[in-house]
Amino acid sequence: MTDTVEITSFEGLDPRISILRAGSEVDAMFVRTQRFDVLIDTLGTPALCRQALEKLCVTPGGKPLVILNSHMDWDHFWGNAALRAFGPIIGHVKTQERLAHPAARAKLAEKSGQESCFHEVELIGPSITFSGDMKLHGGDLTLHLLHTPGHTPDHVAVYIPEISTLLPVDAVEDPMPCVWSKDPDALFELRRSLRQLRDLRALVVAPAHGRTKTPEAIERNIAYFDALERRVAGIDRKTLQETTAPETIPSLAMEDCVPVLRVMDDGETAFYRDFHQRNLIATIRERLRQTEVA
Numbered sequence: 001m002t003d004t005v006e007i008t009s010f011e012g013l014d015p016r017i018s019i020l021r022a023g024s025e026v027d028a029m030f031v032r033t034q035r036f037d038v039l040i041d042t043l044g045t046p047a048l049c050r051q052a053l054e055k056l057c058v059t060p061g062g063k064p065l066v067i068l069n070s071h072m073d074w075d076h077f078w079g080n081a082a083l084r085a086f087g088p089i090i091g092h093v094k095t096q097e098r099l100a101h102p103a104a105r106a107k108l109a110e111k112s113g114q115e116s117c118f119h120e121v122e123l124i125g126p127s128i129t130f131s132g133d134m135k136l137h138g139g140d141l142t143l144h145l146l147h148t149p150g151h152t153p154d155h156v157a158v159y160i161p162e163i164s165t166l167l168p169v170d171a172v173e174d175p176m177p178c179v180w181s182k183d184p185d186a187l188f189e190l191r192r193s194l195r196q197l198r199d200l201r202a203l204v205v206a207p208a209h210g211r212t213k214t215p216e217a218i219e220r221n222i223a224y225f226d227a228l229e230r231r232v233a234g235i236d237r238k239t240l241q242e243t244t245a246p247e248t249i250p251s252l253a254m255e256d257c258v259p260v261l262r263v264m265d266d267g268e269t270a271f272y273r274d275f276h277q278r279n280l281i282a283t284i285r286e287r288l289r290q291t292e293v294a
C-alpha cells in the first residue's frame with residue numbers, strides 16, 4: 001500500500017482538473033468550478049485522503065466541496081472518514097446495496113489484517129444518492145454523473161462537456177476493464193457502458209487506472225471485448241463447456257486478445273491476467289447461453 005499522494009496532470013488536461021495519484025494503485029480526481037470544488041473518489045485510506053486535501057490546500061470552511069464516490073471498491077472510497085468536516089458525499093443508489101453486503105466488511109477485515117494503514121478505515125457511504133444520471137452545475141463547468149454499470153453495479157463516470165473531458169474511473173482501463181461478475185448480464189452492461197462513453201466523443205479521457213489519456217483507450221477496450229466474442233464464437237460448444245482453464249485454449253490468452261498490450265511488470269501483468277480470465281468466463285457463459293437458446 002502506498003503512503004504518498006502525488007498531485008499531477010498531463011498535457012491537454014484542463015488546469016481546473018488535478019489528478020490525485022496514489023502510486024500505482026489508483027488515481028482520484030479534483031475538479032475546480034466557479035461555485036464549488038468536486039473530489040471524485042477519496043483514495044484507499046483516510047490518511048491518503050487527508051494528505052491529498054492538504055496538498056490541494058482544501059480546508060473546512062473554505063470553498064464548498066462536493067464529494068463523489070464513483071463506486072464502492074475499496075481503493076475509491078475508504079478515505080471517506082477524512083471528510084466529516086466537509087460537504088456531502090454523493091453516490092449512486094446502488095452503492096448503499098453494496099455497502100450493506102457482508103462482503104464489504106469482509107474485505108475491510110481482510111486488508112486490515114494485512115496492513116496497519118487500514119485500521120483507521122470506516123465504511124462510510126454516501127449521504128446523498130441518486131438513480132440514473134445526475135448533473136452538478138458549477139457555473140463554468142457542468143459535471144454529468146453517468147451511471148455506467150458493468151465494472152460494478154453502482155459505477156459512475158463523469159463527463160464535463162464544456163471541456164470535452166471524460167473521467168471514466170474504472171469503466172475504461174488500459175489494457176482492459178474488468179466485468180463485475182462472471183454473469184453474462186454484467187458483461188452486457190459493461191459493453192453497453194463502453195459504447196455509451198465512446199458516443200460522448202470526448203477529446204480527453206482520464207481513467208483511474210492505467211494512466212492513459214486518449215479517447216482511443218475506449219475504442220481499444222471495445223475492440224478487446226469484440227475480439228473475445230469473435231474468438232469464443234469460433235470454438236465448439238463442447239470445448240467451452242468442458243474447459244476449466246479457458247485462457248489456455250489457443251487464441252484466448254490475454255496476449256492474443258488485447259489490441260495493444262503496454263509494458264507491465266510481473267505484478268501488473270498478473271493483475272490484468274485475472275481481469276482477462278473473468279472477462280473470458282463471462283464471454284463463454286454468454287456464448288453457451290446463446291447456443292442453448294438456438
